[in-house]
Every structure is written in C-alpha cells, then in structure tokens.
Amino acid sequence: MFETLAQLEDRHRDLEAQLADPQIAGDGERYTALAKQHAELNEVVGLYRRWRATRDDLEAAREMAAESEAGAEAEAMAAEADELASRLAALEEELQLALVPKDPNDDRDVIVEIRAAAGGDEAGLFAGELEEMYQRYADRQGWRTRALERTAQGIGGIKETILEIVGRGAYAHLKHESGVHRVQRVPSTESQGRIHTSTASVAVLPVAEEVDVAVDPNELRIDVFRSSGPGGQSVNTTDSAVRITHLPTGLVVSCQDEKSQHQNRDKALRILRSRLLQAEQERAAQERADARKGQIGTGDRSEKIRTYNLPQSRITDHRIGVSVHDVDAVLAGDLDVLVAALRRAEQEAKLAGLDGEDGVAAVAG
Numbered sequence: 001m002f003e004t005l006a007q008l009e010d011r012h013r014d015l016e017a018q019l020a021d022p023q024i025a026g027d028g029e030r031y032t033a034l035a036k037q038h039a040e041l042n043e044v045v046g047l048y049r050r051w052r053a054t055r056d057d058l059e060a061a062r063e064m065a066a067e068s069e070a071g072a073e074a075e076a077m078a079a080e081a082d083e084l085a086s087r088l089a090a091l092e093e094e095l096q097l098a099l100v101p102k103d104p105n106d107d108r109d110v111i112v113e114i115r116a117a118a119g120g121d122e123a124g125l126f127a128g129e130l131e132e133m134y135q136r137y138a139d140r141q142g143w144r145t146r147a148l149e150r151t152a153q154g155i156g157g158i159k160e161t162i163l164e165i166v167g168r169g170a171y172a173h174l175k176h177e178s179g180v181h182r183v184q185r186v187p188s189t190e191s192q193g194r195i196h197t198s199t200a201s202v203a204v205l206p207v208a209e210e211v212d213v214a215v216d217p218n219e220l221r222i223d224v225f226r227s228s229g230p231g232g233q234s235v236n237t238t239d240s241a242v243r244i245t246h247l248p249t250g251l252v253v254s255c256q257d258e259k260s261q262h263q264n265r266d267k268a269l270r271i272l273r274s275r276l277l278q279a280e281q282e283r284a285a286q287e288r289a290d291a292r293k294g295q296i297g298t299g300d301r302s303e304k305i306r307t308y309n310l311p312q313s314r315i316t317d318h319r320i321g322v323s324v325h326d327v328d329a330v331l332a333g334d335l336d337v338l339v340a341a342l343r344r345a346e347q348e349a350k351l352a353g354l355d356g357e358d359g360v361a362a363v364a365g
Contacts, residue, residue, distance in 0.1 A: 001095070001096065001099065004099070005044070005045075005048045005095065005099075008041055008044060008045060008048070009045050009048060009049075011041065012038065012041045012042075012045045015034055015037055015038040015041070016038065018034055019031065019034055019035060019038060043098055044095070044098040044099065047091060047094055047095050047098055048095060050091055051088065051091040051092065051095060054084060054087050054088045054091060055088055057084050058081060058084040058085055058088055061077055061080045061081040061084055062081050064077050065077035065078045065080075065081055096351055097344070097347045097348070097351060100347045100350045100351050101350065102172075103171075103172065103175070105171050105175075105206040105281075106169060106171055106172035106175075107168055107169055107171070107172070108170065108171045108206040108207050109164065109165060109166045109167065109170050109171070109206075109207040110164070110165050110170045110171045110174055110175075110204050110205060110206060110207060111148070111162060111163070111164055111165075111204075111205045111207055111270070111271060111274045112134055112162070112163045112164075112165060112174065112177070112202065112203070112204050112205075113160070113161075113162050113163075113202070113203040113204075113205070114127050114130050114131050114134075114158070114160065114161050114162075114163075114200060114201070114202050115127060115159070115160040115200060115201045116153060116157060116158065116159055116160070116200055117180065117198075117199040117200055117201050118197075118198060118199045119196065119197065119198020119199060120154070120198070121153070121154035121155050121157060122157075122183075122187050122196055122198040123157070123198040123199060123200055124153035124154045124155075124156075124157025124158055124159060125154070125155070125156065125157040126157070126181070126183045126198055126199075126200050126308075127153075127157060127158050127159075127160070127161070127200040128156065128157045128158045128161075129183075129331055130181060130200055130202060131158065131161050131163065132331070132333075133330070133331050133332070133333055133335070134163065134165070134174070134177075134333075135163070135333075136332055136333025137333040137334075137335045138165050138167065138170075138333075139333065140333050140334075141167055141169075141170075141173070142167065143165050143166060143167025143170055144165070144166040144167065145163055145164070145165050145166075146163070146164045146166070147161065147162070147163055147164075147257065148162040148163065148164050148255065148257070148267050148270070148271060149161065149162040149254070149255050149256070149257055149267070149271075150162070150257065162271060164207070164270070171204070171206045172343065173339050173343070174204050174339075175204050175206075176204075176305075176319075176339075176342040176343070176346070177202050177204050177305075178202055178203050178204045178305075179201070179202060179304070179305030179306070180199050180200070180201050180202075180304045180305060181199065181200050181201070181202055181304075181305065181306050181307075181308065182197060182198070182199045182304050182306070182307045182308065183197070183198055183199070183200075183307075183308040183310065184196070184197050184307065184308070184309045184310065184311070185308075185309075185310035185311060186310075186311065195311060199304070203278075205274040205275060205277070205278045206274065206277065206278070207270070207274055208270075208273040208274045208276065208277035213273045213276045213277050213280075215246070215269070215272065215273060215276070219246060219247050219248055220244055220245065220246060220247065221244070221245040221247060222242065222243070222244050222245075222265070223242070223243040223244075223245075224239040224240070224241065224242055224243075224261055225239055225241045225243065226239055226240075226241065239261065240256070240258065240259060240260055240261045240264060241254065241255065241256035241261075241264060242254065242255055242256070242261060242264040242265045242268050243268070244265070244268045244269065244272055246272060246276065249276070249279065251272060251275055251276065251279075253268045253269075253271045253272045253275070254268065255267040255268040255271070304318065305317065305318060305319055306318065306338075308327055308330075308331075309327070310327055312325075313325055313326060313327045313328070314327065315327055315330050315338070317338055317341070317342065319342070319345070320341055320342060320345045322337075322338065322341045324337055324338060
C-alpha cells in the first residue's frame with residue numbers, strides 16, 4: 001500500500017509542475033483535465049503526508065522515551081508515544097479507505113424520484129416531507145434543485161415528485177437514499193392517539209448524458225396531451241404535456257409542468273435517459289451480485305431502508321444499524337451523520353472485496 005501511496009505522491013508533484021507550466025495554462029482543455037486529476041489526488045496525498053509526519057513523530061517520541069530516566073518525564077514521553085501510535089493507526093485506516101475504487105458516477109448530478117406508497121394521505125404527506133428534506137440538504141451543500149415533475153395528492157401531500165439536483169458529488173452523497181422510507185407517527189386526524197405507519201419510495205438516479213445512453217428516436221413513441229395540472233392559461237389550454245414511451249423496454253415518462261411542449265419533451269428525455277442508465281447499471285450489478293454480497297446501495301426499492309419514528313424522535317437506518325435521535329433536524333435537511341455513515345459503510349464493503357495489494361494497485365492505475 002505504501003509503495004502505491006509514494007507513486008501517487010510523485011504523480012501529484014508531477015501534476016503540480018505541469019499546472020505551473022505557462023504553455024499548459026494556456027491550453028484550457030488540457031489544464032482543466034490535469035487540474036481535475038490533481039484535485040482527485042489531494043485527499044489521499046494529504047492523508048499520506050500526515051501519516052508520514054505522524055510516523056516520524058512517533059519514532060522520535062519512542063527514542064526520547066527510551067533515553068529518559070524513570071520518572072515523570074519518561075511517563076509523559078511514553079503517553080505521547082501511545083497517543084501518536086493510536087493516531088497513526090487511525091490514519092492508516094483512513095488511507096486504506098481513501099484508496100478504495102470510486103464509483104464512476106459519484107460526481108454526477110442526480111434525479112431523485114419520490115413516490116407516496118402505503119398509507120393513503122399520510123404517505124402523501126410523508127413523501128412531501130422527504131422532498132423538502134432533500135431540497136434543504138441540497139441547499140446546505142450549495143447545490144441547485146429543480147422540480148422536473150410534481151403531482152399533488154390528498155391534503156397537501158404529493159403522489160410523486162421528480163427532482164433534479166445539480167452539484168459536485170451529489171450522487172456520491174445521495175445514492176444510498178434509494179429504497180423504501182417508513183414513517184411512524186400519530187396523524188393529526190387520529191382521535192385515539194394511535195401510531196400509524198406509512199411509506200414512501202425514493203429512487204436516486206445519476207443524471208445521464210446523451211453520450212451515456214444512446215436513445216434511438218425510432219424506438220420512441222411520443223404523445224402530446226393537454227396538461228391537467230395547475231398553471232397559466234397556455235398550460236391548461238394547449239397540448240403542451242408530453243408522454244414518451246421507450247418501446248424496447250416499455251419505460252414511460254410524462255412531463256407537463258412547463259408551458260411549452262419542447263421544454264416538457266426535453267425534461268422527459270432527461271428522465272428517460274437516466275432511468276435507462278440506471279436499468280443498465282442494475283443489470284450489470286445483478287450479474288456481479290455474488291461478488292458484491294452485503295454491499296449497501298444496491299438500489300433495491302422494495303427494501304425498507306429507514307424508519308422515521310416521530311413519537312420517539314428517532315431515525316434508524318436498518319442497513320447499517322445507525323440511529324439518530326433528532327427527527328426534526330434530519331427532516332430539516334441535516335442528513336450529514338447518516339450520509340457519512342452510509343458512505344463509510346460502502347467504502348468498508350468495497351475494501352473487504354479488494355484483493356490485497358493487487359486491488360490497491362488497480363486503484364492507483
């Protein structure tokens with residue numbers, strides 16, 4: 001592992017030298033590509049340098065402890081050495097995780113689809129709360145959100161909503177949100193104080209570009225119709241809504257929120273491409289299911305991944321056994337603890353699947 005880290009540090013220095021070259025600085029495309037590589041290495045190289053400095057400090061502390069006469073000074077040096085040894089072990093663990101192969105989709109923007117499931121109006125209200133939770137979390141990260149499609153339901157809830165979230169690392173942070181979310185609470189209409197359970201499903205898809213998924217126009221059936229949703233005069237009196245059916249797979253996407261047929265068509269195609277990309281990735285993941293047994297984030301929507309227990313103000317993620325005792329904060333967008341725990345669990349699962357030094361070398365390559 002440390003031989004690989006030394007090679008990565010050499011590569012990092014080489015990239016710094018190239019970025020300082022005026023000729024390269026004048027080539028925008030090449031400079032951007034090199035700057036991206038440099039940024040990707042910053043974390044692991046920084047960790048490696050901290051590990052090396054800590055190792056040197058530990059060696060010096062041990063030497064001083066050995067040379068010190070018995071007494072308070074020797075005990076202090078021994079305690080410092082123990083502390084440095086613990087810090088060094090923690091840094092080694094961080095380095096191992098930093099070398100885990102990254103998901104190629106991690107830096108992509110995402111499409112988040114939220115649908116009310118079991119529970120009637122309560123499920124619709126919960127789906128709306130999840131929508132707000134992800135919007136607020138995106139705001140905290142400095143990302144942009146845009147509603148691609150939204151269908152209201154019942155007493156202020158939603159039947160379904162499709163959000164586009166634009167920001168670096170959006171998929172890395174949100175991909176483990178896919179699945180069935182369950183809420184337990186006493187509805188405002190419940191006179192007996194009984195706790196009801198309702199659910200909403202969430203699907204997180206990496207945004208697919210045209211180069212990722214080739215969509216043959218001849219394999220699409222495009223229907224236009226009059227919007228039934230709220231909006232201005234042109235929305236409700238012209239055939240601006242669009243429904244696209246991908247004939248080979250049967251996937252259907254409808255969009256009606258925009259005033260023009262062209263805008264709705266573009267939105268529908270974006271959603272369709274992302275769903276096709278997700279379907280292809282899930283097919284490939286299924287083929288590797290045995291090798292990836294136990295890895296979180298498979299995208300299985302039938303799995304109840306998380307329970308929001310409002311009476312006890314507790315949220316539990318069942319995949320990793322982590323509970324957070326502040327429902328209000330999480331629903332207000334404070335997902336950091338859960339997101340960090342899920343990302344770490346993913347890294348550890350991948351690390352367990354690496355084939356020793358060969359796996360680490362493959363990462364560096």
